[in-house]
Amino acid sequence: MTAVYGLGRRARSPQGTGTEPVEAPRAARTAADAGALTVRLIDAADRARLAGLPDRARELLARAGHETAADAVRGAAQLVIGQLALQDGPAADAREVLLLAAELLGAVDGRRALAARLAAMEAAWATGDAAACREALDHAREQPEPDQRLAAFRAGMSSVMDGRLDRGRHQLREAATAAGAAGTPDGPEALLRAGGAALVAGDLVAACRANSRALAVARARGPRILVAQALERLAYGELRAGRHARARAHAEDGLRTALGTGQRNLAAHHHAILALVASVEGSRAAVAEHASAAESVAAPHGLAQAATLSQWARARADLAHGRLPEAAARLGPLVCAGPRRGHFAVRMLAVPCFVEAAARTGQEDAARAAVAEFARWAAQGADPQAPAQLARCRALLTGPEACEPLFTTALAHHDQHTGDFERGRTQLLYGTWLRRQRRPGEARGRLRDALVSFERGGAHGWAAQTRAELRATGDAGQDRPHGELALLTPQQLRIARCVAEGATNREVALRLSVSPRTVDHHLRNVFAALGVRSRVELSRWLDRAEKTTAHP
Template sequence: MLADAARVYAGDPGLRADIARLRARIEWNTGSVHVGHRMILQAAAEVAPHDADRAREMAMFATALASFGASSGVAIDPVGLVPPADESGPPRRRAFAGLLAGLDHVTRGDWAQAASVLRDTFAVAESCDEDDQALLPNLGIAALHLGEDDLALRYHTLLLSRARDTGALVLILYSLTRRGFIEIATGRWTAASAGASEALPLAEGSGQPGLAVLPLSLLALTAALRGEDTFDGHLAAAEQVAAAHPVGVLENLLPDMLHWAKGLRAAAQPATAFHHLEQIAHPMLQHLAAIDRIDAAVRAGQRDTARAWTDELDGFAAATGSAWAAAAVAHGRALLTGGDAAERHFEQALAHHAYSRRTPDRARTELAYGEFLRRARRRVDARAHLRAALEIFEDLGAAPWAERASQELRASGETARRRDPSALTGLTPQELQVARLVAQGMSNRDVAAQLYLSPRTIDFHLRNVFAKLGVSSRAELARLPFD
């Protein structure tokens, strides 16, 4: 490899470190995350006596990799490589120092310390350059770990904008897919699907086939959530890519994503769903799928496991103060108890949901609460919750869950009025992406440049969009709910 050859002839420690960082980045993106971890950690130790800032940044990359399961066995403490950054130092230095320490706490599962350090770091980062394409992705990673939905969306959207401006294709791919995790959690499923659909051809055209596995997995996940027939094809494609090519940092995360998708697909068969969901090992995916996992465990008769998962999440909620986590804990407690206690827990869950953007989780709680009330022969009380759940599920396009809510509503003595699905679901992924960008005020030429298509192709897609949606102007398009 050219980077390896160049490093042999590089005498300057800083230059050698930069070459090593490039080589490690290639490895953790398209090869082995463990080899990449070893490379960056050893290079950080080598440059530390010469350049503390370089060493700190590289050590931070090592802790970021470790937070996703990288373990090279190198006996180097990344946090101890350089002295802590002085509080009066430059914001960028302090931000990298905070990420280094905070992500190390994440790796160790010390959520209270991670939350304290990383939230201070987010505040420091407000004074940093918003074009910093080394800092932004790692701020986004930290926010994902903590379940800070607003910040995770902000950092990845900002990174996407900067990457589009500079034509950095890999960072466009990166930001579209990482943002997809929070878009799924917060019910922005149309945006998640559109982002994955845009990312897929970029990955396939990159010369690194393994990069396609994350957009394919996100497409499988959104298809499972919506009960779409495309699920099997996306799942098979993702598994085929993963079997044939190295997937770098996704090595540990990918199996969890596919188990989550399979568990969602099998929601009507609790034992099968539980079989898949119990295999999710990474804390970030465990937390994203928390209500799915707890619900499947209870329905499969695995109450001790459901209780253990709820207790673990309770610790995370207490350490981070996360509203969505507290809501999921209360939801789990409600499923594991009965009578007045269950009702109190459901009410607590809904109170916490009011402070969270995770509307799919709120719909699940409304549904479970309605089911509980109906089985307690409180049919009138049940209907309000079942109607609320049905409305959210229909807005999301979550067909399997909408059908379950509709059945429960009928069983309560009320006929659910079927709502017209959004015409947006009739757009192809490419049409949807064009429509979203035009709705943001972009010209056809700008959209063409951003999607790497010709203006004529954009014109063609936009005519189809107008016809399918029944709109006649860009202003009408801008008023449609694309999230």
């Protein structure tokens, strides 16, 4: 996403292909002629890159012979090389090339040098190296900048990298001011920069507005590579706002566009977003497919942000299907202290999922440590959903006396923001707690609200989990088993399905919030009712019975 922060001189025709004739006559050329040809080839390479033709851009750079040219020419070539590497290559390598470009350009072309520094910051961001981001920003401040919004962006990002998010948010909001408003003549680069600033500041409304405007401008005027970048920023903003169907639509479009323009690193981010959407919509196969695709690029190219997002998606899918130990195991290294900690801009977003899994699997100490850090982060206004999530996390870690007021507080915070999915998760956990407190009537009310939230938000896997909880409360409104499945009570059927998936009695107890002794008791009755003698036989019986019920 280099061009998001790019300030270099735009090619004369951003829609160009870079294939315009650049060859000089075959007659002998002077040194000046050779130098002019080198410059033209580098400019043509940049036009090809902007047009989404990276192979053509590399071919033109190879013909340019820039290695022995003056610093300004070599710097321009290194800037294009670094931007190509940022689109498809190890991000750490791209950062070093871009820093070299900035050094070569520093004394002769301040604006391109600044563009190289900001692109180096973006490369460092992709790798999750906050110190490298700060280094690039510190050097960028050496270049004077008359654009106040750009200056505010640089200052705000520097504050964020220093751990002063509360201060950085104000500066980043200044950078995003008026971006995306009708009549504002910003180009796509400035709009994407404003959208990125708003995302970091937690202003999701401004972020979606600026990124949507950037998409419209990039489609209308180019350059082509910015279309996929705008779609990625917009999809991520919609995801953060809880509008998962919109996020999926933008990410699917962005994935096609990124692959078509040779931006594999950006495609990995789109795959990660699609994995997160699938973890809400309930398709474990889609989660695995997109997460694997993201990780296949993220691992060799050092894309820590895409890797963290994909692991979060896998863990959230585990949660949706009651696989609590697996979710806690995936997220623990990402959100807790240690060398495998996740990307600095993502890990706090995954803390509520970790706390839910850890608190319900006996890992209270790790969950409390994560909540303490999450509370400090939430206090800085980093995400509109954070106050509700914090109250929910605390409810999971407190005694019965304080639990209910915390759930009530969480729901009050949810009422102030959009996002059916997070509200549904709080209602589901609250209803489950009420059921365990032997208050089934109150539990049914909360669980029905959760079901509506999940169905409205397209969270099918979570809706299925909620329906199962409702059946456990004796809700007569839930569908009863048909055919051979009617031999089992709703609770027995829930346990049988978990066992058929390979869960142990203890894992089933964790999923259903009951004791292992209760699971053992119900499972013995299931075996007796069905005349089966093993878990394998139970799995086969259940598979046959459900197929018969689905296709009588």
